[in-house]
Amino acid sequence: MSTVGKAVSLLELFTLHEPEIGLSDLARRAGLDKATARRLLMALAAHRLIEQEPRSRRYRLGAGLSRLARIRDAHFPFVRLAAPVIRELSLETGETVHLSEFSAGALLTLHVELSAKANRVNVDVGQVLPLHGTASGIAFLAASRLEAVGAYLEKPLQAFTAFTMTQPDDLVKAIALAASRGYSRSAQGYEEGVHSIGAAILGADGQPIGTLAVASPVSRVDDATAAGQGEAAVRAARLISARLTGEA
Amino acid sequence: MSTVGKAVSLLELFTLHEPEIGLSDLARRAGLDKATARRLLMALAAHRLIEQEPRSRRYRLGAGLSRLARIRDAHFPFVRLAAPVIRELSLETGETVHLSEFSAGALLTLHVELSAKANRVNVDVGQVLPLHGTASGIAFLAASRLEAVGAYLEKPLQAFTAFTMTQPDDLVKAIALAASRGYSRSAQGYEEGVHSIGAAILGADGQPIGTLAVASPVSRVDDATAAGQGEAAVRAARLISARLTGEA
DNA sequence: CCCAATCGGTTCACTATTCGAACCAGTGTT
DNA sequence: AACACTGGTTCGAATAGTGAACCGATTGGG
Secondary structure, three states: OOOHHHHHHOOOOOOOOOOEOOOOHHHHHHHOOOOHHHHHHHHHHHOOEEEEOOOOEEEEEEEHHHHHHHHHHHHHHHHHHHHHHHHHHHHHHHOEEEEEEEOOEEEEEEEEEEOOOOOOOOOOOOOEOOOOOHHHHHHHHHOOOHHHHHHHOOOOOOOOOOOOOOOOHHHHHHHHHHHHHOOOEOOOOOOOEEEEEEEEOOOOOOOEEEEEEEEEHHOOOOOHHHHHHHHHHHHOOOOOOHOOOOOO | HHHHHHHHHHOOHHHHHHHOEOOOHHHHHHHOOOHHHHHHHHHHHOOOEEEEEEOOOOOOOOOHHHHHHHHHHHOOOOHHHHHHHHHHHHHHHHHHHEEEEEEEEEEEEEEEEOOOOOOOOOOOOOOEOOOOOOOOHHHHHOOOOOHHHHHHHHHOOOOOOOOOOOOHHHHHHHHHHHHHOOOOEEEEOOOEEEEEEEEEEOOOOOOOEEEEEEEEHHHOOOHHHHHHHHHHHHHHHHHHHHHOOOOO
């Protein structure tokens, strides 16, 4: 791997649940020598991509990242462009709709429009969704390159409910169905009582960058409703994709 | 410079005003060979820190940055911690108060609480403030290490109004005064008719990471008012510093 | 209380990675 | 048609990266 790749992989070790890591730990997990890790960290720190807590001497992500992200968000406003479409879809379906962006092997919830109904599905911004077991994830996999899907299926699939698909074969079928229909359907794979319809949002290079999903209580959805939500979700996802690439 | 440093300096070429740049241009500005620049860009792209517009083949900042910035912001919530203090200071002084973070040789405005008065100073989030000529900048320099101040004074100082301090000697005096008082005072150095009181916010390592400033119309401020604002600004800045380092 | 096992950090000979001049092919401009 | 740009590629030379061994400082059992 390139030196730059190693440096970035150090950055990627930090997560929401573990935002500060010590040198030895960092080196071990990245598969690097301590000396190498330290040199890379110092280089990153010189550009404020990493900073070091002076007391514990542990490392954390730096302010430079916030700066760069602001520049990006100002120019590539995924959430800003998608939000009105998400809102419209929520009003049209009467259900909760959420927007996710793919990042590091999972989907990160960026924006949510809640249903106006009393009995509704609640989703939190910031929630991390697995690719299997959520409609969003299956829609994302259905739009991904085959090799990416294969790589994901290599790892064991965690069960979140009694309904979670943990057999690669089942997942492959679900992905194939989603690919042919343009949207995915999943019931209670991640949370009990929740039914979801997902559709992938594509970037300028045709690769999926995120998804949107319509989430309803299972009791409210029959096949006809699901089909209607599916078509609406696909339209919304295509509209966002088009706006992102400047085609609309 | 290290390879990593070169890669990061490529990222830093992107700005709010120029969020997409071509390969040759990028290489030229970073002082790198085209081949080198491209290799670095590909390494960054592999980790989603950069992406390439397939049509124009120009490069832009990638989604990975947004992800990393979210992780950082969740753990190190500068704006989130500071906002209520800023609000309180605005109510106490009756004036507009803004929060800035240091980044790449300048101060970036992150948050603003506007005065309730009809005649007030307006500041925009995202606005970039120079270190000389603003109260925020002088407060920041006064809290910085001497070598950082020296390095900044090496470069010519741009004049923004007829009142902007462009002589290093004058600036040194202003910095010394700010350092002894704990807050800085500046009138019309950046924009005509605006009077500002600035105070630095320190990170866990004692180095300044940003500033806050009370901005009023010049007509409304006499020495006594300024002194009062100064003390209030210092208190607020210290409170934010303490909360950031987990001391309160 | 001391020993052992960590920790973060540093050194330096070795070598693999990075560098960059020269080279494509493509696209406007003159 | 010649020119001046683009983005992208190649490959021998040279530079920058590597990591085992080594600090001194903490930490936590026994």
